[in-house]
Amino acid sequence: MKRVVIVGMGFGGLRAARGLAGKGVEVVVVDRRNFHLFQPLLYQVATASLEPEAIAYPIRAAIRDWKGIDFRLGEVTGVDFQKRRVQLKDGVLPYDYLVLAAGGATHYFGMKSIETFSFDLKSLDQSESLRNHIIESFERATIETDPEKRRALLTFVITGGGPAGVEFAGALKELIDHELSRDFPTLDMAESRVMLLEGRDALLAFLPESQRLYTKKRLEDMGIEVRFNTQVSGAEPGKILLGDGSGISACTMVWTAGVQAAPLAAELGLPRGANGRIRVREDLSIEDHPDVFAIGDIAFLEQDGRPLPMVAPVAMQGGTYVAEAVINRIKGRPASPFRYHDKGNMATIGRNSAVAYTFGMKYSGFIAWVLWLFLHLMYLVGFRNRLMVLLNWGFYYFHRAMQVRIISGSTPVGGKGCSQPQASDVRTP
Amino acid sequence: MKRVVIVGMGFGGLRAARGLAGKGVEVVVVDRRNFHLFQPLLYQVATASLEPEAIAYPIRAAIRDWKGIDFRLGEVTGVDFQKRRVQLKDGVLPYDYLVLAAGGATHYFGMKSIETFSFDLKSLDQSESLRNHIIESFERATIETDPEKRRALLTFVITGGGPAGVEFAGALKELIDHELSRDFPTLDMAESRVMLLEGRDALLAFLPESQRLYTKKRLEDMGIEVRFNTQVSGAEPGKILLGDGSGISACTMVWTAGVQAAPLAAELGLPRGANGRIRVREDLSIEDHPDVFAIGDIAFLEQDGRPLPMVAPVAMQGGTYVAEAVINRIKGRPASPFRYHDKGNMATIGRNSAVAYTFGMKYSGFIAWVLWLFLHLMYLVGFRNRLMVLLNWGFYYFHRAMQVRIISGSTPVGGKGCSQPQASDVRTP
Numbered sequence: 001m002k003r004v005v006i007v008g009m010g011f012g013g014l015r016a017a018r019g020l021a022g023k024g025v026e027v028v029v030v031d032r033r034n035f036h037l038f039q040p041l042l043y044q045v046a047t048a049s050l051e052p053e054a055i056a057y058p059i060r061a062a063i064r065d066w067k068g069i070d071f072r073l074g075e076v077t078g079v080d081f082q083k084r085r086v087q088l089k090d091g092v093l094p095y096d097y098l099v100l101a102a103g104g105a106t107h108y109f110g111m112k113s114i115e116t117f118s119f120d121l122k123s124l125d126q127s128e129s130l131r132n133h134i135i136e137s138f139e140r141a142t143i144e145t146d147p148e149k150r151r152a153l154l155t156f157v158i159t160g161g162g163p164a165g166v167e168f169a170g171a172l173k174e175l176i177d178h179e180l181s182r183d184f185p186t187l188d189m190a191e192s193r194v195m196l197l198e199g200r201d202a203l204l205a206f207l208p209e210s211q212r213l214y215t216k217k218r219l220e221d222m223g224i225e226v227r228f229n230t231q232v233s234g235a236e237p238g239k240i241l242l243g244d245g246s247g248i249s250a251c252t253m254v255w256t257a258g259v260q261a262a263p264l265a266a267e268l269g270l271p272r273g274a275n276g277r278i279r280v281r282e283d284l285s286i287e288d289h290p291d292v293f294a295i296g297d298i299a300f301l302e303q304d305g306r307p308l309p310m311v312a313p314v315a316m317q318g319g320t321y322v323a324e325a326v327i328n329r330i331k332g333r334p335a336s337p338f339r340y341h342d343k344g345n346m347a348t349i350g351r352n353s354a355v356a357y358t359f360g361m362k363y364s365g366f367i368a369w370v371l372w373l374f375l376h377l378m379y380l381v382g383f384r385n386r387l388m389v390l391l392n393w394g395f396y397y398f399h400r401a402m403q404v405r406i407i408s409g410s411t412p413v414g415g416k417g418c419s420q421p422q423a424s425d426v427r428t429p
Numbered sequence: 430m431k432r433v434v435i436v437g438m439g440f441g442g443l444r445a446a447r448g449l450a451g452k453g454v455e456v457v458v459v460d461r462r463n464f465h466l467f468q469p470l471l472y473q474v475a476t477a478s479l480e481p482e483a484i485a486y487p488i489r490a491a492i493r494d495w496k497g498i499d500f501r502l503g504e505v506t507g508v509d510f511q512k513r514r515v516q517l518k519d520g521v522l523p524y525d526y527l528v529l530a531a532g533g534a535t536h537y538f539g540m541k542s543i544e545t546f547s548f549d550l551k552s553l554d555q556s557e558s559l560r561n562h563i564i565e566s567f568e569r570a571t572i573e574t575d576p577e578k579r580r581a582l583l584t585f586v587i588t589g590g591g592p593a594g595v596e597f598a599g600a601l602k603e604l605i606d607h608e609l610s611r612d613f614p615t616l617d618m619a620e621s622r623v624m625l626l627e628g629r630d631a632l633l634a635f636l637p638e639s640q641r642l643y644t645k646k647r648l649e650d651m652g653i654e655v656r657f658n659t660q661v662s663g664a665e666p667g668k669i670l671l672g673d674g675s676g677i678s679a680c681t682m683v684w685t686a687g688v689q690a691a692p693l694a695a696e697l698g699l700p701r702g703a704n705g706r707i708r709v710r711e712d713l714s715i716e717d718h719p720d721v722f723a724i725g726d727i728a729f730l731e732q733d734g735r736p737l738p739m740v741a742p743v744a745m746q747g748g749t750y751v752a753e754a755v756i757n758r759i760k761g762r763p764a765s766p767f768r769y770h771d772k773g774n775m776a777t778i779g780r781n782s783a784v785a786y787t788f789g790m791k792y793s794g795f796i797a798w799v800l801w802l803f804l805h806l807m808y809l810v811g812f813r814n815r816l817m818v819l820l821n822w823g824f825y826y827f828h829r830a831m832q833v834r835i836i837s838g839s840t841p842v843g844g845k846g847c848s849q850p851q852a853s854d855v856r857t858p
Contacts, residue, residue, distance in 0.1 A: 053480035060612035139502040183489035
């Protein structure tokens, strides 16, 4: 029986595994986490709307009823293409066919200080740390006597005007206005700022102009400061440095301004395209390695003259396609080229408000928001997670409550935010 | 206006604060966590039945509608009784009246190796780490070729036959039998053991003999090995050492065999009783410090010749009492002595099975289990938490699913369990 190894159980890997289940092949999926993560909702973990577990689904639960699929927890360090073996930190996995679906990572464009100082919205740990950090910043502000430092603690700078930046900015502002303002009655919320910085001159660049303008207006109506043509060049404790030489006093920066292929892509010695993505052929296999495929964020393929975007639908369609491609390869059948069908784009802005553009139709406001809710729920893996998320959302919608406002574990405020306060700096009530 | 400082927002502190709300005093509650923790359900976090956030309720949410109560996040390092100031790591809090409600901590009786090696069920972080560790142990067992080491990975030793030990043992066995056995079809579950060690000769010593025997029989029927008169003397990676010189090969030990006052008790220079608890007078105030009170696990008081037990109801009744005592003190009114009313005891064993002893009546099995469910739900703070827990339980009950089987963050398997495997040790499938 032919053996397929799938590296990574994100949106692409999950669909590839499902497509291969019960097809007479032996499949091992390997991931360094034991759960599939629903990344599009990480911003809700970071803003205390969802508990981390609500968007993490155990891989073994997902594959339990899929025939012929086994799971291996482990970190892939390389691939021996000659011997057809995937090298793990603690073992090896032989394969006949290999699907690389290790996803993407945040791109800091070489700016180390930003990588050190900022949070991203790519992992469950980072999102939970960000939630802890936000709430701890408010706690620290209550005892900070220096108005400058207090304002820095209450200033939140989000870099990148894509969906992650827009959605996080909107949710954070709602968290502050509806919940934290009541949790912290001694703080003057006029000292708090949420800023969204974008290097170019538009938010959600993939949407039609009217929707880009709607998004900007909605965010500004909510009280978020949107700044265009603003480059971030670095960061230091308590300060974010801009390209024009000025700075913003802030203890929190969230970086959503760049994405690249997962670090594994650079370890394999394969030809790569933009953002470090592995170049694939029309059937998602790799030149000179016909039995190795790459899908999703880690793969680079141009379609109609443009690289496929690093978004979940590309990975999902790639996963479904590659399962068929492997079976065709085994049976010696030819495969038609992969073709990505863009069903549209959307982003939520806040309560009752979103934008969506699909099949040439534009939706804004409440209808787009309901559409966003429905689609995200539909794609959430697992009945229980769907139910929990729905309940959280329902509870939030009717009670305006973001209840997961807890500071868990050890929080990196010292490292990522401003320096820790001294006893002498602190307000004695 | 008189100022009351409450140290700790466990069961006692929470009720003290509620009792003082709107009573014309200024109250500051201080806690090193920003949430109230429902400790009795930690074992369900450790066994993947509940997400950690379900049993953590933000303190600021709890006190939001209570008049005159403020919260300070901070770690108490000492008290200056002369100047009436609570010293924090990052500041001070002046007081007129002080309520010490810092709770309890695990007691290792000086056995450092056990403290290093074992998990306890006292904090949210430890319980989440334990969950991660259990699931990671099963993952590692799938690639372990040495049968000895594999059995050690699948052996779970629980020390202490009190409610925490009994409840965790039962829930862990159910997790293994109903969930993990299906998640890990390649493992032989006959290699897995759950052992409950008790130093004396009974489980749940506070219950009548018939119920103690029922509990033992139920656990044994479930397949748990119960060992009486067994002392643990130490631990090393992969091995738990017993008092008789023998050892048990195991990568997981959960220590529930001892409890003492929180470390703060030792820092205050106050007279202490057994388990390091601060001696209090009949009105829960401290000799020579009439304006300082201690309640719950941190306080030592004998009633009818026996020390009050370190359980939630003592803390709750103490909290309610102390709020009145403070008001009486301010108004110069005498206070009648504190008297703990023992309403009974209970422990759950597993699905449909619990024991309860209340007002001289004994309940076992399904009725006791429903009673346990009802009471624990009733005491859970916050509507949303109650709803989430109920849903989780309902889901589990009807689907036998323990869904939070994710390994989050960095797990301490290397430190707390067995040593990390080498690539050469590992099964190549």
